[in-house]
Amino acid sequence: MEHNVAELKDPLVVSVSPHFRGKDTIQRVMLDVVLALVPAVAVGVYFFGGRTLWIILISIATAVATEAILQKLTRKPITVLDFSAVITGILLALNLPPAAPYWLPVIGSVVAIAIAKSVFGGLGKNKFNPALIGRAVLLLAYPIAMTKGWLKPLWWQGQGFFTSTVADFQGAAFDAISSATPLVKEGTPDPFTLTDLIIGKVGGCIGETSAVCILIGGLYLLLRKRIYWQMPVSFIGSFALMMALFGGTRHLGVVQEICAGGLMLGAWFMATDMVTSPMTGTGQFTGGVLCGLLTFLIRLKGGYPEGVSYSILIMNAARPLIDLWAQPRRFGVRFHARRS
Amino acid sequence: MCYKIMIFVRNTTIRTPPEQGDAFADQEKCRAASMKLRSFRGGIHPREHKRLTENKPVETCPCPNRVVIPLQQHTGSPAQPLVKVGDKVRTGQKIGDLTGFISAAHHASISGEVTYIGRAPHPLTRNAVAVEITSDGKDDWTPLHSISQENLAALSGEDIRDIVAQSGIVGLGGAAFPTHVKLSPPAGKKPELYILNGAECEPCLTCDDRLMRERAKDIIAGLRLLMRAVGVNRGIVAVESNKPEAIAALKEKVAREPGISLEVVKVKYPQGAEKQLINALTGREVPPGGLPMDVGVAINSVGTAVAVADAVIRGKPLVERVITVTGSAIADPKNLLVRIGTALGYVIEQCGGFKEPPAKIIVGGPMMGVAQYSLDAPVIKGTSGIIAFTQDDVADETYYPCIRCGRCVTVCPMRLSPSKLGILAENSRFVEAKQANLMDCMECGSCVYVCPANRPMVQWVKFAKNELRKIAEQESRKKKESA
Numbered sequence: 001m002e003h004n005v006a007e008l009k010d011p012l013v014v015s016v017s018p019h020f021r022g023k024d025t026i027q028r029v030m031l032d033v034v035l036a037l038v039p040a041v042a043v044g045v046y047f048f049g050g051r052t053l054w055i056i057l058i059s060i061a062t063a064v065a066t067e068a069i070l071q072k073l074t075r076k077p078i079t080v081l082d083f084s085a086v087i088t089g090i091l092l093a094l095n096l097p098p099a100a101p102y103w104l105p106v107i108g109s110v111v112a113i114a115i116a117k118s119v120f121g122g123l124g125k126n127k128f129n130p131a132l133i134g135r136a137v138l139l140l141a142y143p144i145a146m147t148k149g150w151l152k153p154l155w156w157q158g159q160g161f162f163t164s165t166v167a168d169f170q171g172a173a174f175d176a177i178s179s180a181t182p183l184v185k186e187g188t189p190d191p192f193t194l195t196d197l198i199i200g201k202v203g204g205c206i207g208e209t210s211a212v213c214i215l216i217g218g219l220y221l222l223l224r225k226r227i228y229w230q231m232p233v234s235f236i237g238s239f240a241l242m243m244a245l246f247g248g249t250r251h252l253g254v255v256q257e258i259c260a261g262g263l264m265l266g267a268w269f270m271a272t273d274m275v276t277s278p279m280t281g282t283g284q285f286t287g288g289v290l291c292g293l294l295t296f297l298i299r300l301k302g303g304y305p306e307g308v309s310y311s312i313l314i315m316n317a318a319r320p321l322i323d324l325w326a327q328p329r330r331f332g333v334r335f336h337a338r339r340s
Numbered sequence: 341m342c343y344k345i346m347i348f349v350r351n352t353t354i355r356t357p358p359e360q361g362d363a364f365a366d367q368e369k370c371r372a373a374s375m376k377l378r379s380f381r382g383g384i385h386p387r388e389h390k391r392l393t394e395n396k397p398v399e400t401c402p403c404p405n406r407v408v409i410p411l412q413q414h415t416g417s418p419a420q421p422l423v424k425v426g427d428k429v430r431t432g433q434k435i436g437d438l439t440g441f442i443s444a445a446h447h448a449s450i451s452g453e454v455t456y457i458g459r460a461p462h463p464l465t466r467n468a469v470a471v472e473i474t475s476d477g478k479d480d481w482t483p484l485h486s487i488s489q490e491n492l493a494a495l496s497g498e499d500i501r502d503i504v505a506q507s508g509i510v511g512l513g514g515a516a517f518p519t520h521v522k523l524s525p526p527a528g529k530k531p532e533l534y535i536l537n538g539a540e541c542e543p544c545l546t547c548d549d550r551l552m553r554e555r556a557k558d559i560i561a562g563l564r565l566l567m568r569a570v571g572v573n574r575g576i577v578a579v580e581s582n583k584p585e586a587i588a589a590l591k592e593k594v595a596r597e598p599g600i601s602l603e604v605v606k607v608k609y610p611q612g613a614e615k616q617l618i619n620a621l622t623g624r625e626v627p628p629g630g631l632p633m634d635v636g637v638a639i640n641s642v643g644t645a646v647a648v649a650d651a652v653i654r655g656k657p658l659v660e661r662v663i664t665v666t667g668s669a670i671a672d673p674k675n676l677l678v679r680i681g682t683a684l685g686y687v688i689e690q691c692g693g694f695k696e697p698p699a700k701i702i703v704g705g706p707m708m709g710v711a712q713y714s715l716d717a718p719v720i721k722g723t724s725g726i727i728a729f730t731q732d733d734v735a736d737e738t739y740y741p742c743i744r745c746g747r748c749v750t751v752c753p754m755r756l757s758p759s760k761l762g763i764l765a766e767n768s769r770f771v772e773a774k775q776a777n778l779m780d781c782m783e784c785g786s787c788v789y790v791c792p793a794n795r796p797m798v799q800w801v802k803f804a805k806n807e808l809r810k811i812a813e814q815e816s817r818k819k820k821e822s823a
Contacts, residue, residue, distance in 0.1 A: 013700040013734055014713045015352040016799040018785025020386055020543060020706040023355075024747075024792040026740055079740070124741035124793070228746070279746040279757065328755040330777055331615065332627040 026123070029274075030083035032224050036217035037090050037269065043199070043213045044206040047153040048098035050162035052206045055096060059105035060089035066113040067122075076122065084123045088112050091131035094207025094265060095309070096138075097149030099178070104145055108134040128316045129276045132309045139309075150203040152177050153196075182252065182260040183305040197259040204261065211259040218268030227272040230281045234288030235267040235295075242296040263295065266308035276316040283326030287315045290322075353788075354700065355735045377581055379606035380616040382753040384786045386543050386609055386707065388582065392666045392673040394546040398554060400677045401690050403450050403479050407681030408460045409435065410470040413720040414510040415517045416442035421471055427454045430482040432657050435471050438505065444518045444721075445508040448473055449659035449679035451480040463684070463703040463717040464710050470718070473681070483655035492653060497523075500569040500652060507651035508658045508721075512643035513537060513612070514704055516722035519648070522638055523569045531638040534572045535621060536563050538579040538586065538642040539605060539612030542705025545725045547662040548642050550675045552579065552586035555646050556593045562645030563600060565652050570638055575600040577642070578617055582607045609707060610784040614639045616753050628780050643724075658721060663687070667702075669728035671695040678719050684726055685715030699731040707785045740793040748787035748797065754780045758787035762797035765804035770811065773804050781805075 045053045067085040071078045092108045112134030120126040139146045155177035156163055181204045182192060192202045200210025208214075221227045236258055243254045252260065271277060271291050278287045291311045298307025315322075412418035419436030423429060429448040436446035448471075456472035484507050487495070495503075505520035525531055536559065540548040552559060563575050577594065579587050581604045594602045605611055605620050615626045617639065624635040632639050643661065650656040659680055666673040671692030678687055684703070688694065702709040703723055719726075748758040756777055764773035781801045788798050 010697060010699070012698065012711070012713055013352050013736075014711045015700075016796070016802060017702075017704075017709055017711075017783070018707045018788050018798060019354045019700065019702055019709065019711065019729075020785075020789060021353040021355065021735075021737075021794070022384070022386070022789045024790060025794070026743060026792045029743070029745065029792045082740075122741065124743045225747075226745075274743050274745040277744075279744055279749050279759070281750075327757060328749060328752075330628065330756075331619075331754045331780065332625040332630065334625075 026082045026084070029226060030087055032221065032226050033087050033269070034083055034090065036220045036226075037087070037094070037207070039213035039216045040094060040207045040210060040265065041090065043210040044094065044098075047200060047209065048151050048206055049156035052093075052098050054102065055098075055100060055105050055206065056090060056093040058102055059093035059096075059109050060086050062106045062109035063089035063092070063113050066110050067118065070114060070118040071122070074118075079123065082123065085113060085117075088117070088130045088134075090207075091129075091270060092134045095131065095135045095205050095262065097146065098151040098206050099149030100145055104138060104142065107141075108138045111137045124275055126275055127319075128313055129270055129273050132270060132313050132316075135309055136313065148178075150178055150181055152203065153201045153209075181305065182256065183299070194256065194259075197256055202260070205265075208262040208265040211264045214264040214268050218264075221268070221272070226274075227268070228281050228284040230285040231272045231277060231288045232267040234285045235271055235291045236263065238289045238292030239263065239296050240292075242293060247296070247300060257299070261299075261306045262308040266295075266312055267291070270309070271312045271315065276319060278319055278322045278326055280323075280326050280328055282328075283319075283322045286322050286326055287319065290318060291315045352700070352734060352736050353794075354706065354729050354733050377604055377606040378620045379608050379611065380619045380753055382751050382755065382786065383608040383610060383616070384751050384789050385607070386789060389544045389666070390546050390549070390582070392544075393664050393675055394549055394583075396546075396550075396673070396675055398547075398550050398662050398675045398677050401679070401682065401687060403475060403679055404682045404686045405475045405477075406455075406472065406683075407449050407475075407679060408470045408472050408683065408718045409446055409449065409681040410460070410462050410468045410718065410720060411436045411446060412462075412465070412468050413446065413516055413680075413722060414444040415515060416440065416444065416521075418469065419443060419446050421457055421469075423454045423457075423471060425454055425457055428452070428476075429454060429473060430480045432482045432484060432659055434506070434508075434657070435473075436508075441524075442518060442521050444510050444516075445506060445657075446471075446680075447508055447657040447659050449681050450475045451478050452476040461714060461717040463712060463720060463723060470681075481656075484651060484657045485655050487652075487655070489653075495568075495652070497569045497571055500565050500648075503652050504569070504648060506657070507647070509644060509647045509651060510658070510721050511641060512647060512661060512721065512724070513641035514708065514722050514724055516720075519640060519644055522633075522640065523566065525570060525633050525638070529633045530636070531570055531572055531633055532574065532636045533622065533638070534563065534567045534570065534575045535617065535637060535639040536575065536577045536642050536645050537612055537614065537617055537639055538577055538583075538590075539617060540583070541580060541607075541609045541612040542707055542709075542724070543609070544666050544727050545664045545705050546666075547664045547675055547724055549583050549586050551642055551646055551662055552583065553589050556586075556589040558649040559590070559642050559645045560593045560597055560600065561653065562647070562649035564597070565648050566638070566640060566645060567599075572638065573599045576603050576621060577601075578603045578605050578621060580605055580607045580611055609786065610753055610782075612641075613753065613782060613784060615782070628777065661719075661721065661723070663719060663723055664725040665691045665727075666725065667698075667727040667729050668733055669694050669696050669698040669730045680721055681718045683715065684712065684717055684719065687719060687726060688715065688728065694728065696730045698728040699734040700729045702727045702729075707789070708783065737794050739795045742795060743793055745792060747790040747792070751786045751790050753784060753786060754782060756780055758797045758801075759795070761804070762787075762795055762800045765800035768807075770804050770807050773801075774808060778804055778808075 063085040112130040116130035116133035294311030295307045452475040455474045460470035462468040501523045509519040510516040701712045
């Protein structure tokens with residue numbers, strides 16, 4: 001058979017359709033999340049001083065290094081450039097008190113990456129949010145460091161931005177700049193206004209105080225279609241509803257409850273984590289309601305002042321069941337076919 | 341059984357090259373304008389790349405010296421050859437006869453001598469039995485029938501169906517399902533609506549767009565004949581809103597036709613998939629494994645309507661079709677009227693050949709087309725385009741584990757969970773994949789297009805379907821042996 005066109009020099013590439021592909025990559029998805037976290041990080045560093053910047057950087061560096069070393073040791077392709085470990089590092093650091101000692105993020109990141117992620121098989125295979133596992137382990141192992149290290153916003157004014165003389169939780173110097181989070185159960189928190197709460201000028205973890213910055217990041221993710229709207233809406237919505245109905249004995253109002261503590265950060269950045277949250281809109285909504293109810297229960301009745309991280313971890317555990325339940329309706333079948 | 345040896349050593353796709361001119365901005369405008377138009381749930385917006393050929397009128401490709409006409413160009417049983425080596429044939433002469441109800445006839449597309457019958461390259465199945473005809477250069481036609489124009493009005497539905505069956509018309513959208521079968525609904529399933537599909541949602545392709553602009557009259561005439569054949573008095577021509585000129589051309593014709601309307605649908609891939617188009621226009625959903633008839637709808641592409649008009653009104657069997665020849669490696673992209681059986685290489689030569697060495701050549705659209713390994717394969721009835729890409733566009737990519745982002749679930753027009761199907765098939769859990777509705781997948785590729793982890797889910801689904809077929813064959817063989 002003769003060729004009509006001049007002989008092809010190189011063999012043609014043959015592959016199965018589809019031949020077109022969009023521009024999305026894992027790296028781009030993860031980079032979007034990192035970008036969305038920038039406002040929260042910036043405000044946290046501004047209010048709580050230069051040492052929090054070191055905490056965040058140490059956390060990121062440890063997370064990335066741990067992943068790289070483990071991938072090297074297990075002879076897997078090195079994928080640390082996909083930014084997923086960076087996100088874990090940032091999220092973990094944002095969940096630490098601003099006066100946390102510098103070794104705390106190191107331990108947290110190693111636990112998060114090694115135990116919660118790599119052991120399961122790396123990105124996409126982990127069952128629980130790595131940053132939250134890291135935080136949960138730290139909270140159980142180092143309860144003092146994790147619950148006493150609150151600082152007054154802008155404490156560094158007059159001392160210098162990069163002052164790092166706050167590592168001791170007992171000293172008088174520390175007492176002068178320490179603060180309590182709005183959610184403390186015993187005693188009274190430092191006075192604050194609603195505006196303080198919204199812009200983040202209250203005591204709390206590095207990255208969870210500023211509701212408005214988290215919201216900006218969350219909206220960016222929504223705009224880029226990286227998260228479903230169902231998760232934050234149902235999480236915050238169900239929590240607010242329960243608080244409004246049954247939270248009467250609390251000293252905070254509903255809006256204050258939403259803005260205080262880790263609820264905003266959890267609802268926008270941790271419950272929405274692609275790998276560990278349900279895959280469909282319906283599933284996300286269900287998971288969000290579950291998170292909201294659990295957070296409400298833990299805050300109102302539980303032993304911890306804060307319940308967001310545990311409620312998200314419980315939702316992660318229930319995720320496979322939610323996914324089974326919330327499958328999309330099959331095309332051409334009027335109702336969900338009963339599972340055989 | 342060692343399923344673990346995966347057939348996908350690498351995952352090669354084409355990066356969507358940048359659109360030329362400001363077509364991308366136009367596309368955004370179209371999309372904004374089409375926000376309120378009817379559509380289905382899911383789907384994607386790939387870059388269209390239609391700019392290269394959409395304003396080029398259809399040119400007639402000169403008859404080649406040699407055509408290779410496969411006897412299997414359609415869904416169903418292959419045709420049976422009616423000629424032998426050495427026979428003289430005329431253009432339009434039937435050379436392959438139907439071998440059952442779901443089968444199609446094939447005709448000589450040039451006049452000359454039959455020089456070979458046997459295995460020859462095929463664009464979809466590597467090779468298949470084909471009839472080779474060497475031209476005598478005369479292009480001497482023989483008409484399909486000699487019904488005068490006056491008697492056309494007297495044709496019954498039955499007659500039209502016979503002419504369609506004898507002229508070898510199959511769906512020209514790509515699946516190549518014999519049209520006469522669609523015109524013979526089983527008892528109790530009477531369609532009440534005939535849809536002509538002019539969505540042309542595949543990127544790059546513009547052949548249907550050109551047909552609608554240039555042959556709107558024949559499209560409406562073909563639709564009338566199809567409607568008469570099944571006894572339907574409501575017809576819809578559906579066009580995506582990114583083809584304003586085609587819409588204008590059809591609107592003018594449709595205005596004078598009672599019972600026929602023009603529907604503009606949203607620009608979205610796969611809007612032209614028949615189940616999705618029916619859903620968009622009527623709200624009905626064809627049940628899994630079902631046919632459009634099950635929801636009272638008959639549907640064909642606009643190209644098929646033109647072929648029906650040609651066959652019934654002009655006595656011309658289906659021996660030529662319009663294809664789009666485009667892509668970054670083609671010197672002069674065109675829409676060409678090509679004889680069935682013309683080698684791909686000859687068609688590309690008519691478009692000025694390659695301006696750069698091609699790296700990947702696709703027959704069909706870039707989302708569902710088939711990559712070719714040689715240029716010897718012929719254009720067949722289901723071929724809607726030839727697309728050649730250069731090395732710069734072809735990306736050799738690795739894939740990563742699923743990050744469960746759920747984009748594929750959101751875009752799947754069949755509302756499956758492609759990620760799950762992909763993981764099950766990747767791990768050779770074919771039976772479980774079948775339970776997860778694997779067979780519903782129409783392989784449109786939307787999930788692969790959006791996947792950030794670059795997972796070849798459709799490729800796995802195809803693999804799984806193939807393996808399931810093998811398992812079923814083995815089981816039936818075992819049953820036969822034990823019986």
